[in-house]
Amino acid sequence: MTENKVAKQYWPDHLEVVASFPTTPAGKVQKFQRERARAFADTVSRAAR
Helix, strand or coil: CCHHHHCCHHHCCCCCCCCCCCCCCHHHHHHHHHHHHHHHHHHHHHCCC
């Protein structure tokens, strides 16, 4: 990450790879799925502390 000059504070704490996200007919990620993923990330980060 240092070759891209990204500060360490912006490095991800957790990275989860998924095959695909549920999308709308327009091809956008469904909003409620993004919120659910954000809630999951918050729980994971709290557990890591």
